[in-house]
Amino acid sequence: xxxxxxxxxRECESVFVSPRPENAVTIxxxxxxxxxxxxxxxxxxxxxIEEYLRYQMEHENEPFAPGPAFPFVKAxxxxxxxxxxxYPQSEELFDIVLVTYNHxxxxxxxxxxxxxxxxxxxxxxxxxxxxxxxxxxAWHTNLYLSANADKVREALAEGIAAAxxxxxxxxxxxxxxxxxxxxxxxxxxxxxxxxxxxxxxxxDKFFQHEMDNEDTxxxxxxxxSFLEALGKLQKKxxxxxxxxxxxxxxxxxxxxxxxSSGIRALKTLRAWGLEIDEALFLAGAPKxxxxxxxxxxxxxxxxxxxxxxxxxxxxIAAHVPYGIAQHHNSRKKPAGGT
Amino acid sequence: MEAEMVETVxxxxxxxxxxxENALIVAVSVGAVFAAEEGEVYGAGVAFPLLQAVQTVNExxxxxxxxxxxxxxxxxxxxxxxxxxxxxxxQSSASAHGLHKHRxxxxxxxxxxxxxxxxxxxxxxxxxxxxxxxxxxxGVLSAxxxxxxxxxxxxxxxxxxxxxxxxxxxxxxxxxxxxxVQAFGSRLGKMRQRFGVGDSPLSLVxxxxxxxxxxxxxxxxxxxSDGVDVDEAYCLGGTPRGLIMPLLRPHFLLAAAEx
Numbered sequence: 001x002x003x004x005x006x007x008x009x010r011e012c013e014s015v016f017v018s019p020r021p022e023n024a025v026t027i028x029x030x031x032x033x034x035x036x037x038x039x040x041x042x043x044x045x046x047x048x049i050e051e052y053l054r055y056q057m058e059h060e061n062e063p064f065a066p067g068p069a070f071p072f073v074k075a076x077x078x079x080x081x082x083x084x085x086x087y088p089q090s091e092e093l094f095d096i097v098l099v100t101y102n103h104x105x106x107x108x109x110x111x112x113x114x115x116x117x118x119x120x121x122x123x124x125x126x127x128x129x130x131x132x133x134x135x136x137x138a139w140h141t142n143l144y145l146s147a148n149a150d151k152v153r154e155a156l157a158e159g160i161a162a163a164x165x166x167x168x169x170x171x172x173x174x175x176x177x178x179x180x181x182x183x184x185x186x187x188x189x190x191x192x193x194x195x196x197x198x199x200x201x202x203x204d205k206f207f208q209h210e211m212d213n214e215d216t217x218x219x220x221x222x223x224x225s226f227l228e229a230l231g232k233l234q235k236k237x238x239x240x241x242x243x244x245x246x247x248x249x250x251x252x253x254x255x256x257x258x259x260s261s262g263i264r265a266l267k268t269l270r271a272w273g274l275e276i277d278e279a280l281f282l283a284g285a286p287k288x289x290x291x292x293x294x295x296x297x298x299x300x301x302x303x304x305x306x307x308x309x310x311x312x313x314x315x316i317a318a319h320v321p322y323g324i325a326q327h328h329n330s331r332k333k334p335a336g337g338t
Numbered sequence: 339m340e341a342e343m344v345e346t347v348x349x350x351x352x353x354x355x356x357x358x359e360n361a362l363i364v365a366v367s368v369g370a371v372f373a374a375e376e377g378e379v380y381g382a383g384v385a386f387p388l389l390q391a392v393q394t395v396n397e398x399x400x401x402x403x404x405x406x407x408x409x410x411x412x413x414x415x416x417x418x419x420x421x422x423x424x425x426x427x428x429q430s431s432a433s434a435h436g437l438h439k440h441r442x443x444x445x446x447x448x449x450x451x452x453x454x455x456x457x458x459x460x461x462x463x464x465x466x467x468x469x470x471x472x473x474x475x476x477g478v479l480s481a482x483x484x485x486x487x488x489x490x491x492x493x494x495x496x497x498x499x500x501x502x503x504x505x506x507x508x509x510x511x512x513x514x515x516x517x518x519v520q521a522f523g524s525r526l527g528k529m530r531q532r533f534g535v536g537d538s539p540l541s542l543v544x545x546x547x548x549x550x551x552x553x554x555x556x557x558x559x560x561x562x563s564d565g566v567d568v569d570e571a572y573c574l575g576g577t578p579r580g581l582i583m584p585l586l587r588p589h590f591l592l593a594a595a596e597x
Contacts, residue, residue, distance in 0.1 A: 020577070104569055122575030125571075139577065
């Protein structure tokens with residue numbers, strides 16, 4: 001047996017049981033969203049890569065400040081701590097992987113930063129310019145967060161739940177004991193089929209269509225699998241009597257209405273066997289104030305309009321570049337749209 | 339009794355290559371270069387993309403500096419006894435595949451390692467772990483060619499430095515001293531410096547399988563102090579490396595010096 005082992009097949013692989021990525025909920029986070037790297041990016045843009053790398057190495061012992069994904073990652077670690085208490089042998093945990101297409105010259109600074117912030121990150125890949133998507137697939141990544149919309153689109157095309165994150169100007173405080181994740185419905189948990197109807201034919205046709213199809217399940221959306229992964233971990237807490245104080249809480253924040261178009265969404269979730277803790281049907285009202293009350297660690301939406309609205313009120317929002325909404329201008333407020 | 343020891347044969351109608359003083363001499367087992375096939379000409383073996391990649395590195399080095407002497411020098415070495423007929427076949431195969439620039443070294447089975455030492459080979463590459471161990475036992479740094487590299491890149495030479503927390507070599511897997519790896523690594527590092535950050539024909543990659551990010555950090559710093567600035571780094575945190583080897587596509591692996 002040889003395979004990949006080179007000069008250093010000095011391991012006895014039977015002695016060490018490696019964690020298998022498929023058992024964990026793998027969250028891949030780009031360095032640009034876990035940390036704040038705007039200053040360095042400016043150096044790169046203005047002075048080129050050689051100078052950028054030199055700058056990074058010069059500041060190697062200065063840790064980066066937390067970025068928009070930081071509170072989310074910290075909350076994942078809180079959940080892990082609780083899971084380990086209840087299931088000490090289990091591999092079913094969040095596994096956080098740091099991903100960057102930086103050159104490895106910057107590696108030391110990232111590792112120093114990880115240690116400075118006491119982050120529990122055991123895996124990373126620095127691709128030196130190449131796409132990280134292959135590695136994400138190999139590691140059964142359940143969610144990929146990046147600042148780069150192209151890379152996010154690439155991940156979505158490969159069936160990996162992914163979203164683009166932005167640094168909000170202000171950040172409201174979020175829970176340190178409970179992971180709170182909020183999702184838009186259409187084109188995030190569900191496909192964009194209904195949104196297409198609305199965009200093409202307007203609100204009345206949309207309502208009619210939803211009523212006519214109330215008992216037809218909506219198709220999968222790009223973040224459905226991530227909600228599923230969260231649900232599996234939630235059930236582990238419920239199994240040990242921690243339903244009321246479960247450290248994971250999920251929210252649906254949709255422009256659908258409770259009495260009408262929302263029914264189809266609920267029926268679909270139920271048929272999928274997915275529980276969502278709180279479903280908020282806004283019937284077209286702005287999402288910002290509701291999100292400000294919920295204070296999720298992350299909110300997924302397919303429309304930049306909502307992302308911007310959320311960020312204005314201090315909610316950390318992540319854009320899912322999927323579906324029909326990508327072809328529409330974000331600045332225009334859709335009249336009671338989904 | 340045949341006293342044939344080492345025979346280095348040059349193709350008569352090719353001007354013999356002058357071995358540059360500071361060449362980085364790499365010997366590749368003929369068994370890895372060619373695939374056994376029927377007919378006059380052997381097929382391309384596992385080492386082909388490596389040879390092409392090495393060629394690309396040399397060409398780019400000369401582009402940067404036409405008088406560059408710290409280039410790769412490749413010797414194609416047979417590790418067992420080769421009949422005259424087979425020698426001719428090897429040479430014509432080499433020609434057919436455009437490898438006539440490289441020297442051949444035909445040796446008796448018992449002493450291909452002598453030949454390695456006499457030619458002052460810095461690195462011996464093979465697909466056969468027994469051969470690698472024998473060479474290492476005779477003090478020649480060896481590495482196994484990554485079998486996956488048969489379909490790997492030929493426009494960029496990719497070398498993987500592996501640093502693992504497991505320190506004890508399993509028997510028969512010794513491949514070189516700490517110093518030998520360090521020395522070779524430094525020379526690769528120096529070669530790498532000749533090219534810019536992007537579009538380099540040589541890429542140095544670090545892989546740490548166990549021990550978390552701090553292990554990787556120590557490895558990065560140690561390599562750096564040896565003059566090796568790696569381009570890519572992967573820290574696996576214990577997950578099986580087989581998952582990503584097809585993505586890393588190294589031509590061969592070196593054990594990074596352990597602390």
